[in-house]
Amino acid sequence: MASKTININLKIWRQKNVNSKGSMETYKLDNVSTDSSFLEMLDQLNEQLVNSRQEPIAFDHDCREGICGMCSLYINGEAHGPDRAVTTCQLHMRKFKDGETIYVEPWRAKAFPVIKDLVVDRSAFDRIQQAGGFVSVNTSGRTMDANAIPIGKAEADKAFEAATCIGCGACVASCKNASAMLFVSAKVSQLALLPQGQVEAQQRVLNMVKQMDEEGFGNCTNTGACAVECPKEISLENIARMNREYLKAMVAAD
Amino acid sequence: MSILDSKIPEGHISKKWTDYKDHLRLVAPNNRPKIDVIVVGTGLAGAAAAASLGEMGYNVKAFCFQDSPRRAHSIAAQGGINAAKNYQNDGDSIYRLFYDTIKGGDYRAREANVHRLAEVSGNIIDQCVAQGVPFAREYGGLLDNRSFGGTQVQRTFYAAGQTGQQLLLGAYSAISRQIGLGNVQMYNRHEMLDLVKVDGKARGIIARNLITGEIERHSAHAVILCTGGYGNVYFLSTNAMGSNVTAAWKAHKRGAYFANPCYVQIHPTCIPVHGTNQSKLTLMSESLRNSGRIWVPKKKEDAQAIREGKMKPTEIAEEDRDYYLERRYPAFGNLVPRDVASRAAKERCDAGFGIEANDTMEGVYLDFSAEIISKGKQTAYTAGNHNPSQEEILKLGKKWVEEKYGNLFQMYEKITDENPYETPMKIYPAVHYTMGGVWVDYNLQSTVPGCFVAGEANFSDHGANRLGASALMQGLADGYFVLPYTVSDYLAGDIRTGKISTDLPEFEEAENHVKDLISKFLTNNGSKTVDHFHKRLGHIMWNKVGMGRNVQGLTEAISEIAALREEFYKEVYVPGDANELNPELEKALRVADFMELGQLMARDALQRNESCGGHFREEYQDAEGETLRDDENFNFVGAWEYKGMDINQSELHKEVLNYEYIKIAARNYK
Numbered sequence: 047m048a049s050k051t052i053n054i055n056l057k058i059w060r061q062k063n064v065n066s067k068g069s070m071e072t073y074k075l076d077n078v079s080t081d082s083s084f085l086e087m088l089d090q091l092n093e094q095l096v097n098s099r100q101e102p103i104a105f106d107h108d109c110r111e112g113i114c115g116m117c118s119l120y121i122n123g124e125a126h127g128p129d130r131a132v133t134t135c136q137l138h139m140r141k142f143k144d145g146e147t148i149y150v151e152p153w154r155a156k157a158f159p160v161i162k163d164l165v166v167d168r169s170a171f172d173r174i175q176q177a178g179g180f181v182s183v184n185t186s187g188r189t190m191d192a193n194a195i196p197i198g199k200a201e202a203d204k205a206f207e208a209a210t211c212i213g214c215g216a217c218v219a220s221c222k223n224a225s226a227m228l229f230v231s232a233k234v235s236q237l238a239l240l241p242q243g244q245v246e247a248q249q250r251v252l253n254m255v256k257q258m259d260e261e262g263f264g265n266c267t268n269t270g271a272c273a274v275e276c277p278k279e280i281s282l283e284n285i286a287r288m289n290r291e292y293l294k295a296m297v298a299a300d
Numbered sequence: 301m302s303i304l305d306s307k308i309p310e311g312h313i314s315k316k317w318t319d320y321k322d323h324l325r326l327v328a329p330n331n332r333p334k335i336d337v338i339v340v341g342t343g344l345a346g347a348a349a350a351a352s353l354g355e356m357g358y359n360v361k362a363f364c365f366q367d368s369p370r371r372a373h374s375i376a377a378q379g380g381i382n383a384a385k386n387y388q389n390d391g392d393s394i395y396r397l398f399y400d401t402i403k404g405g406d407y408r409a410r411e412a413n414v415h416r417l418a419e420v421s422g423n424i425i426d427q428c429v430a431q432g433v434p435f436a437r438e439y440g441g442l443l444d445n446r447s448f449g450g451t452q453v454q455r456t457f458y459a460a461g462q463t464g465q466q467l468l469l470g471a472y473s474a475i476s477r478q479i480g481l482g483n484v485q486m487y488n489r490h491e492m493l494d495l496v497k498v499d500g501k502a503r504g505i506i507a508r509n510l511i512t513g514e515i516e517r518h519s520a521h522a523v524i525l526c527t528g529g530y531g532n533v534y535f536l537s538t539n540a541m542g543s544n545v546t547a548a549w550k551a552h553k554r555g556a557y558f559a560n561p562c563y564v565q566i567h568p569t570c571i572p573v574h575g576t577n578q579s580k581l582t583l584m585s586e587s588l589r590n591s592g593r594i595w596v597p598k599k600k601e602d603a604q605a606i607r608e609g610k611m612k613p614t615e616i617a618e619e620d621r622d623y624y625l626e627r628r629y630p631a632f633g634n635l636v637p638r639d640v641a642s643r644a645a646k647e648r649c650d651a652g653f654g655i656e657a658n659d660t661m662e663g664v665y666l667d668f669s670a671e672i673i674s675k676g677k678q679t680a681y682t683a684g685n686h687n688p689s690q691e692e693i694l695k696l697g698k699k700w701v702e703e704k705y706g707n708l709f710q711m712y713e714k715i716t717d718e719n720p721y722e723t724p725m726k727i728y729p730a731v732h733y734t735m736g737g738v739w740v741d742y743n744l745q746s747t748v749p750g751c752f753v754a755g756e757a758n759f760s761d762h763g764a765n766r767l768g769a770s771a772l773m774q775g776l777a778d779g780y781f782v783l784p785y786t787v788s789d790y791l792a793g794d795i796r797t798g799k800i801s802t803d804l805p806e807f808e809e810a811e812n813h814v815k816d817l818i819s820k821f822l823t824n825n826g827s828k829t830v831d832h833f834h835k836r837l838g839h840i841m842w843n844k845v846g847m848g849r850n851v852q853g854l855t856e857a858i859s860e861i862a863a864l865r866e867e868f869y870k871e872v873y874v875p876g877d878a879n880e881l882n883p884e885l886e887k888a889l890r891v892a893d894f895m896e897l898g899q900l901m902a903r904d905a906l907q908r909n910e911s912c913g914g915h916f917r918e919e920y921q922d923a924e925g926e927t928l929r930d931d932e933n934f935n936f937v938g939a940w941e942y943k944g945m946d947i948n949q950s951e952l953h954k955e956v957l958n959y960e961y962i963k964i965a966a967r968n969y970k
Contacts, residue, residue: 062880063880063881079574079575079577081574081575081716081717082574082575082577082578083580083715085579086577086578086579086580089577089579089831090577093829093831096829096873096875096884097829099873099875100875101875101876102875102883102884104881104883106367107541108366108371108373108540108541108542109371109373109375109376109540109541110540110541110579110580110582111376111538111580111582111583111711112711113375113376113462113464113465114366114371114372114373114375114376114540115370115371116366116367116371129714132714136711136714136715138714138715138717140717161511161881162880162881165881167367168367168368169367169368169488171368172368172369172370172476172479172486172488175370175472175473175476176476176477176479176480177480179473179476180431180432180473180474180476180477181430181431181432181473182477183427183430183431183474184352184355185348185351185352185355185427185474185780185781185784186427187420187422187423187424187426187427187780187781188423188426189426189427189430190426190430191426192385192425192426192428192429192435192443193387193442193443196437196440196441196442197437197441198437198441199437199438199439199441202434202435202436202437202441205432205434206434206436206459206460206466209434209459209466209469210462210465212465213368213370236432236434237432240432240434242429242430242431242432243432
């Protein structure tokens, strides 16, 4: 591969903790390999900062192969940066120009308070799952044989596509209302499409939506920004399906 | 040397687990809420165990260092999960899965554990489907299977290339339900930094709240470690950045023996290192070897020209390419097991034929051009075109490859900026999985009573080499179907114990120990970063305790790491404070443990005077470079007892492996 290096300027959000006021700080980083991932570039910057006795930048990351959902970052005004269908850890520096100034901010949403620098608290997502994102089955391994209920390939594939959501929060960060509808609808859809999940479908959608509202996420106004920025290309269809499920449940509840 | 008691039950292997379970002690439902259990790690094993124990009514506390239990590295597993369902009617059975796993592990795993794993494998699939895990299905609506290395049947269940993700999200949904019900208390962004023993039993942990930096005491009647493998000792691996050995190592330092640390799986098809600023390696699924041919140039000058960018791989004529796997292993060709393929790549690169222009010249080609032409022709013929043009063939062939491997090709292109449909992929082996781990008996209990260890963190099921699609199986088997029984049996002795106080002196001692270490790092007047030391450790490990090992290299590694460790404590600089989110401090605490583990791995590799599975000692190979196992002298699990900071004092204990149901044989892929 044609390996070359670029010099970049960075404007990065620094915030000591949840209670302090943050600000954008400027950094200069030279000799960044264009083969580096965005997070490897931040590793390099942190190495430089620590070597000059400055505090490194805190950011969330773990698997670095686009599946754990831990990495975030709002880069030049886009969740996970300028590339499509990738997480920040899969974004590479060849997408940037020599001499470019790159803006890096945390996810911004009321329900995702900043913990430090670029790290935010996404535990609201966990609480929504705890409210209903499951099938109520205890461990036994003996409910019934896995092949006892055939599931049409089309439904199974759709359920799988919804289930590929990595819970990173890019949908919330991209939405002008900070709505979590794409995230919540992906789980609601996955389970509503499968016979195993249909038994509790009504209660599930009511409980998850209630928790979502309590967490302070905004409403959906169908701008579709979430689906554009979603690294796993979760479809807006899921939101439509959740709205149907919710309506059905409301009617049945009355 | 003492004899380790593996507590394998009596009886025929196919009846052992059933009979044993029938006689284990139980804890009545009214007593369970009075009993506390700590589960550290929320991957497949941890989330499954915490959810199952919570459902039973125990008072469970679960810990993970990530921001949510759903992030654990089980999520990154691609290929699939094995289960002896025999849905394909191709002769699969519990016995065959048992046999394949023992043989795949090069006859270095414990028979009784592996048989139990095969027995419960089918229940895993039933359980996951009941949870709503969307496995791949056929048009008739039934579950689909594919085949994997080391087997002659189709027993691998999968969900596209994201099987680990789907299984983990299933377990995450189960644990989430228990958190919502109040049966499991979840501690996200917490790292276990010590195990607390009271009267010889594991009774709690010391954990650091990674946000506030607070050092917390948590007590319980049993502690279950499901904290994954230690591949990050090499710095570069396919593990997640946070994957670490600390919880397991602290248990080791408190008396849990550490078994077979030298057994490391190095996966042949990963994207090569691109430079010194790299932090992480990415796997390209083993399934690609079904369609790709692996080669390097026959002539050194061609390899050099490629590295210098003066030549392209597509310009090298067919007769100037060395398809070294096909040359050395005509019977299995490109589909030899992982350990064999990895060693062969290293041999070529060491000899100067590597094609990657990085510092180490480590890289070989995985070439799809022959498959594109062959499948293109086949597709054209199937469509009735018996005289396709070259252009048509290429177009159809690329389409075929895209349907089969599209997402992997896209991932490769994103990382390397090269189009693998037009030019061969560059690949090289990378550290992927660790078969070694904390020694456990049949109950998955370590040598510290009340400390259980499951999943990749223990050593128990894969011998010296793990077969593909078996890691997910083991994690869920341990968590869902083994621990709930064996931990209950242990806890039956604790129904009258009452709450364990965290004011006991043992908690104070452990907490002070942790605080001292943290303050030592933060007040150290060093000048080098943690990563600086971690990279140097990784360099020693990769070169001397990696794919090829020998007495000289291993001996050097032990003393080089000892020196590095001393320098680390003297020279490391850790910025920031103790009472805040401090990722550099987290790394320093982990690297400190990797230093000790690295030395032990070298010692273990040095004592094992044979080659088996992922452990290749260059002195023990035949004339053609194949492994020479020594069943007479090394048919044992090597379990190490910690004896203080000087790893040279650690004592080796041997658990001899008795093969009663499987006949030991040589592995041959020619």
